[in-house]
Amino acid sequence: MGLRRMKTIVDYLNYNAEHYAKKHAVIMLNDKGEEAERLTYSEINQKILTLAGYLQQNFNKGDRALLLYRTGVEFIVAFMACEFCGIIAVPMSLYAKKSPHFHRIEHIMQDAAVNLILTTEKLHGEVLEWLAETPYAATPCLPSDVLVGNRPWTSADVQPEDLAFLQYTSGSTGNPKGVMVSHGNLIHNSLLIKHKYQHDNNTVMGGWLPFYHDMGLIGLILQSLYLGSTLVLMSPVAFVKHPMNWLKAISDYKINTSGGPNFCFEHSIEKANDQKLEGIDLSHWHACFNGSEPIKSQTIDAFSERFARFGFSRNLFYPCYGMAETTLFVTGGTPHVAHETLTVDREALAANKIIFQTPDSSSAVTLVSSGQAYDLDVVIVDPVSHQRLADGEVGEVWIHGESVAQGYWGKPEQTREIFHAELSPSNGKHYLRTGDMGFQQQNELYITGRQKDLVIVNGRNIYPQDIEQRIKESEPLFASGLSAAFGLESERGERVVVVQEIDKRHGLEPEQLTQLITRLRFEIGRYFEVPVAVITLIARGTLPRTTSGKVQRRRTKEMWLKGELPSVFGFDELPVASKE
Incomplete structure (x- = not known):
């Protein structure tokens, strides 16, 4: 098949397997940073075709397959086998069996009306044990790495308008939203990434980003398969434990494109060890992308300075912007060209106004x-x-554009509201409302904040109402009191703050209140996989509300910052500067 006729990621992978059969497609590293597995394009394509043959024989085009995997080649094979068959993949993360995370998976199974579950032979028993305790015990659950069909795969005639996968955005327990990404969306966004990053099939890509997250799935895995390039991967757990192994892999494999959310660069600075870095060379790094959470200029400066002697240059940083609703990528710079910055007044910015300042100003x-x-x-x-x-x-x-997804699965009203917005006066186009606030200056996009109440910590999007609901469910003393959760920018990025009402009539001693807050911090951290920086207990009935009784999160945040809330007790790990 010629390049001009290729319409889906299936077409591109088949082309690459034919033309680059012996080229290494994927190299997996273990948690020690050592090479664990490598597959050529021919080898990975054969694994995909084997699984696709089985799926095609037993399931139908348009079925939804929940993918429950830990980091490994098996996920890539399963995802692509679904694409080959026209099955709609639903990628999810998989943690420890007893994690409350499994409750979120149940909600997503219901929302997506999942027809089958794919996992590995190693995890199969664990997933079956969990599944037996849910209303979905009858859902077929299959170990994809040992399945073999009786018939070879035949083309499923997948078209650009067909859905490729559902990308669940929030991890919300109450209202998970599956973004419907079509094959056409995926190819258009892959083309954008290729163009803006100046990629070709000689580009070496790599990183540690979660496979189920749009940045890792589309920005690394599918971009590399689309290009016919080589991909080097390690697990997020391995990165968090040993971030220097990430930088070592970039050096060892001469990786050109890698990156992550802003926190990963701060984490690398904090854990930097010159002894472990001895001999590494980062000069092959072509584009160090930074996105998925607020981008901090001071982090870019600090990382560039810390790793300069290992061949890293500030010009390699590639700030970018995107989201699941646009498949992934929206804006980015030019590799090896310094990104633009603007210095503005902090107070004016908080009021959504732009007033330019000099860098040495105290309010800059x-x-x-x-x-x-x-x-x-x-x-x-x-x-x-x-x-x-x-x-x-x-x-x-x-x-507006071809990368904008088809909407939210099973949510027509929210799809109309978010994906079909029109300008006034209308120009005849439908636009995606991102909920992000920003401005443009000489065609450069600057993100200044969020209209919506999302909390973004370490690249994870969390709805505050989910945190508040979890508090009610996990602690009987808080079942009747209101709470407000919000994000607060600190020197180490955005952090979670919780303000919780408590009835003074409980008469708890300071030691008991300390234990209560410790339990609460542990539960929120365990459930949402983010740390809680502050918990402030206030008297019942004092949380700001609307006339209809709804919690006013923004007003709560304002009062908390000004010290106007009647605190009963609390835990606070934020430095004073973060609250000024």
């Missing part, structure tokens, strides 16, 4: 550009009037 804050769009219409809009705003005016970021 540096904003990092997320780059420019390519083949997407990115506009800044007044979120109330829906009128387009001029350069330098802060508004909501709206996006």
Whole structure:
């Protein structure tokens, strides 16, 4: 098949398996950073075809397959086998069996009406044991790495408009939303990434990002398979434990494109060890992408300075912006060209106004550009009037183009509201409302905050109402009291703050309150996999509410920052500077 006729990722992988059969497609590293497995394009394609033959024989095009895997080649094979058959993949992370994370998986199984579950032979028993305790015990659960069909795979005639997978955005227990990504969306976004990063099939890609997350799945795995390049992968757990192994892999395999959320660079600085870094060479790094959470100029400066003597240059940083609703990529810069920054007034920015400042001003804050769009219409809009705003005016970021996904699975009203917005006056286009606030200056996009209440910690999106609901469910003393969770920018990125009402009539002693807060921090951290920096207990009935009784999170945050809430007891690990 010629390049001009290729319409799906299936077409591209088949082409690459034919033309680059002996080229290494995937190299897996273990938790020690040592090579554990490598597969050529011919080998991985054969594994995919074997599984696809079985799936095609036993399931139907359009079925939903929940993918429960830990980091490994098996996930890539299972995901691509689904694509070959026209089965809609639903990638999810898999943690310890007793983790509350499994409750979220149940909600997603219900939401997506999952027809089958794929996992590995090693994890099969564990998943079956969990499944038996759910309402979905009858759902077929199969070990994909040992399945063999009786008939070879035949083309499923997958078209660009067919759904490729559902990307669940929030991990929300109450209202998970599956973004419907089509094959056309996937190929268009893959093309954008290739163009903006200046990739080709000689590019070596690698990293530690979770496979189930859009940045790891599309930005690394599928981009590499689309290009016909080589991909080097390690697990997120391995990175967190030993971030120097990530940098060592970049050196050893001469990786050109790698990166992650802002926190990963801070983590690498904190754990940097010159002895372990001895002999590494980062000069082959072509694009060090930084996205998925607020990008900090000081982090970029600190990382560049710390690793300069190992061949890293500040110009290698590649700030970018994207989301699941646009498949992944929206804006980015130019490799090896220094990204733009603007210094503005902090107080004016909080009021969604841009006033330029000198860097030495006490009220100055540096904003990092997320780059420019390519083949997407990115506009800044007044979120109330829906009128387009001029350069330098802060508004909501709206996006139109072929990478914008099809909507939320099974949620037509939310799809219309979020994916089908129109400008006033209308230009005939439907736009995605991102909920992010920002402005454009000389075609550069600057993200300034979020209109929505999402908390983003270490690249994870968390709805505050989910934290609040978990508190009610996990602690009987808080079952009747209200709470407000919100994010707060600190020197180490965004952190979770919880303000919780408690009835003074319980008469708890300080030691008991300390134990209560410790349990609460542990439960939230375990359930959402993020640390809680602050828990403030306040008297019952004192949390700001609307006239209808709803919690006012933003007002709570304002009062908390000003010290206006009547605190009963609390835990606080944030430095004073974070609250000023």
